[in-house]
Amino acid sequence: MKVIIIGGVAGGASCAARLRRLDEKVEILMVEKGPYVSYANCGLPYHIGKVIEKESSLLVATREMFTAVFGIDCRTHCEAVAIDAKNKTVDLRNGMTGEVTTESYDKLVLSPGAPSIHPPLPGIDLPGIFQVRTVPDTRAVVEWLDKGTDFLAGMSNYTGMQQSKPSTRAVVVGGGFIGLECAENLIHRGFEVTLIQKPDHVLTHLDPEIAALVQGHIKRHGVKVVANDGVNGFKQLAGGAIEVLTEKGKTYPADVVILAIGVRPDTKLANSAGIALGERGGILVDDQMHTSDPNIFAVGDAIEVKDFVTGEQSLIALAGPANRQGRIAADVICGRDSRYRGTQGTSIIGLFGGAAAWTGVSEKTLNRRGDTDYEKIYLFPNSHAGYYPGAKMIGLKVIFRKSDGKLLGAQALGEDGPAVDKRISALAVFLQMGATMDDLAEAELCYAPQFGSAKDAVNFAGMIAGNILRGDSPVSHWESADGAFLLDVRGPAELVMESVPGALNIPLPQLRSRLGELPRDREIKVICRSAQRAHYATRILLQNGFTASVLSGGMISRAMKEIAATK
Numbered sequence: 001m002k003v004i005i006i007g008g009v010a011g012g013a014s015c016a017a018r019l020r021r022l023d024e025k026v027e028i029l030m031v032e033k034g035p036y037v038s039y040a041n042c043g044l045p046y047h048i049g050k051v052i053e054k055e056s057s058l059l060v061a062t063r064e065m066f067t068a069v070f071g072i073d074c075r076t077h078c079e080a081v082a083i084d085a086k087n088k089t090v091d092l093r094n095g096m097t098g099e100v101t102t103e104s105y106d107k108l109v110l111s112p113g114a115p116s117i118h119p120p121l122p123g124i125d126l127p128g129i130f131q132v133r134t135v136p137d138t139r140a141v142v143e144w145l146d147k148g149t150d151f152l153a154g155m156s157n158y159t160g161m162q163q164s165k166p167s168t169r170a171v172v173v174g175g176g177f178i179g180l181e182c183a184e185n186l187i188h189r190g191f192e193v194t195l196i197q198k199p200d201h202v203l204t205h206l207d208p209e210i211a212a213l214v215q216g217h218i219k220r221h222g223v224k225v226v227a228n229d230g231v232n233g234f235k236q237l238a239g240g241a242i243e244v245l246t247e248k249g250k251t252y253p254a255d256v257v258i259l260a261i262g263v264r265p266d267t268k269l270a271n272s273a274g275i276a277l278g279e280r281g282g283i284l285v286d287d288q289m290h291t292s293d294p295n296i297f298a299v300g301d302a303i304e305v306k307d308f309v310t311g312e313q314s315l316i317a318l319a320g321p322a323n324r325q326g327r328i329a330a331d332v333i334c335g336r337d338s339r340y341r342g343t344q345g346t347s348i349i350g351l352f353g354g355a356a357a358w359t360g361v362s363e364k365t366l367n368r369r370g371d372t373d374y375e376k377i378y379l380f381p382n383s384h385a386g387y388y389p390g391a392k393m394i395g396l397k398v399i400f401r402k403s404d405g406k407l408l409g410a411q412a413l414g415e416d417g418p419a420v421d422k423r424i425s426a427l428a429v430f431l432q433m434g435a436t437m438d439d440l441a442e443a444e445l446c447y448a449p450q451f452g453s454a455k456d457a458v459n460f461a462g463m464i465a466g467n468i469l470r471g472d473s474p475v476s477h478w479e480s481a482d483g484a485f486l487l488d489v490r491g492p493a494e495l496v497m498e499s500v501p502g503a504l505n506i507p508l509p510q511l512r513s514r515l516g517e518l519p520r521d522r523e524i525k526v527i528c529r530s531a532q533r534a535h536y537a538t539r540i541l542l543q544n545g546f547t548a549s550v551l552s553g554g555m556i557s558r559a560m561k562e563i564a565a566t567k
């Protein structure tokens with residue numbers, strides 16, 4: 001059997017290596033139009049910031065290694081230019097010589113990825129405007145930063161003896177992963193960074209109140225964020241600098257511009273070969289990675305996947321899914337019954353020492369779908385036991401189904417990146433296993449004081465949700481607080497810092513003796529700092545015949561909403 005794989009990075013390379021591990025006899029030809037295979041695109045922004053100093057560190061495996069270790073005919077600078085699905089052949093163009101040859105296949109795997117969107121805006125091809133998708137793209141940015149415009153060239157001659165370092169300006173267009181990672185790395189390189197984006201918040205997979213905190217965090221680290229405005233052109237300025245023009249008529253001067261406005265599945269070849277595309281514009285595959293042609297498979301960023309929670313067709317460009325899909329395609333080609341489970345969108349981004357991460361569905365997606373069978377909770381546990389030095393708060397939003405208690409999604413952020421990673425990674429596994437919130441409450445996770453708490457954040461989420469689902473401690477949210485009866489059970493010192501207008505204050509220790517001050521004919525929404533004392537108070541109230549609920553996340557989630565409203 002002969003298998004041709006088009007695209008030699010995440011999905012393609014993992015498919016090729018798995019194929020060889022499963023079958024010593026299969027003839028494998030992997031073609032990559034670029035100069036490198038299996039490189040670390042996820043590391044590219046960090047090379048710009050010199051966190052990853054050497055470009056060679058990004059080259060995870062080489063063409064020679066694929067040939068020597070895996071016995072794979074691996075060709076770089078080799079572009080597949082046409083597929084003849086009927087005769088099962090592919091035309092390949094040698095990028096160095098221009099020569100076109102034809103190869104036949106028994107099975108063909110497409111993993112061409114999703115190139116960066118490059119809209120036809122005036123001036124978009126000016127020198128100094130870059131995208132970051134490949135090693136050569138990144139090399140061009142690094143070279144420009146090291147000695148690009150006259151101005152930047154002056155920068156590299158800066159001796160440190162001058163009174164003040166000349167300021168250099170970068171504009172990043174797009175507030176997704178790549179945009180934010182580039183913004184951080186340009187800050188590391190001493191640039192004044194402006195991030196311009198069309199949506200009203202960064203990281204659009206997050207709900208707005210969580211994204212607002214991310215935005216606040218990057219602003220504190222020097223990134224100027226311009227939201228709700230799109231870029232509509234670029235103009236050359238003197239000395240090699242660029243002026244970025246926006247739809248709202250604003251202008252931003254820049255010595256370097258990074259375009260990171262998203263990616264689009266590469267479907268050119270598939271489309272011209274008559275392979276079916278899906279409603280979202282990606283290659284349509286089944287759960288075994290078959291396209292509409294039974295001899296052609298497709299994996300990675302170029303395909304549409306089923307959203308694990310909603311079942312909707314989605315385009316989700318992530319390295320983990322691409323690698324798993326590559327492996328599944330290899331399994332299926334070798335006769336195994338592997339199946340892809342769908343993509344949850346589990347993601348993490350590191351930002352200035354902290355992290356934001358998420359898995360599963362967001363509240364805004366549920367709202368878009370008109371799905372009301374869900375509840376959400378906000379909690380703000382410590383990254384590890386509070387008594388052990390260095391504990392940092394994690395902000396965690398967990399969404400679950402009201403009717404059966406199943407976990408639907410979670411979003412977290414905090415200054416302790418590994419602690420955020422641990423919680424969302426655990427929740428991602430629970431989600432994939434179809435866990436209920438009771439399963440979370442019962443989870444046995446690692447614990448020693450420097451790593452977690454005897455009741456971990458994940459357990460807490462399960463316990464809080466269980467209390468809600470069983471009616472032990474009903475929940476409400478700040479959206480419903482206007483005009484409601486609010487009871488604040490914090491101590492007087494806390495109220496000096498911040499209070500809610502109109503809320504009655506009865507500190508928790510006095511509650512049992514002051515029940516007579518509370519109404520019996522309306523719901524009492526209970527507030528404290530993070531909702532723990534509000535839960536204790538709610539239990540007291542319910543057992544004394546009152547109608548009460550906990551304002552989820554307490555004053556911290558109120559602050560979060562205020563930040564979101566004023567961002």
Ligand SMILES: Cc1cc2nc3c(=O)[nH]c(=O)nc-3n(C[C@H](O)[C@H](O)[C@H](O)COP(=O)(O)OP(=O)(O)OC[C@H]3O[C@@H](n4cnc5c(N)ncnc54)[C@H](O)[C@@H]3O)c2cc1C
Binds near residue numbers: 033111112
């Ligand atoms: C800067 C950056 C940072 C990222 N960070 C993360 C991260 O932190 N976490 C995460 O999960 N994901 C991240 N990603 C996304 C992740 O890299 C992709 O989801 C993953 O690489 C997709 O794999 P793929 O095989 O589908 O496509 P790719 O890895 O893009 O590979 C496709 C390859 O196919 C080649 N090709 C296309 N057409 C042809 C043709 N006709 N003939 C021959 N070759 C062809 C292309 O040259 C390309 O090299 C990042 C991506 C970028 C660009």
